[in-house]
Amino acid sequence: MAAKKKSDKAARLPVGELRALDVGDLRSKLADQRRELMDTRLKHAVAQLEKTSELKVMRKQVARMETILNEKEQRA
Numbered sequence: 001m002a003a004k005k006k007s008d009k010a011a012r013l014p015v016g017e018l019r020a021l022d023v024g025d026l027r028s029k030l031a032d033q034r035r036e037l038m039d040t041r042l043k044h045a046v047a048q049l050e051k052t053s054e055l056k057v058m059r060k061q062v063a064r065m066e067t068i069l070n071e072k073e074q075r076a
Contacts, residue, residue, distance in 0.1 A: 030065045
């Protein structure tokens with residue numbers, strides 16, 4: 001079985017590392033990820049994106065970060 005390669009663009013942080021971040025760091029990483037997602041969407045729109053699967057990975061990463069951020073804010 002071939003090993004999965006992680007793309008440079010959609011660098012996915014493990015959930016444990018995301019949960020270890022404080023709220024401020026998590027917000028800044030979320031903003032960066034959203035910006036990166038927007039850039040990737042623009043590339044997809046002008047047919048410059050080779051791996052369209054990156055969009056799905058990035059959307060899931062943003063949702064994961066938002067979920068963890070909401071959990072942390074509700075606890076505080």
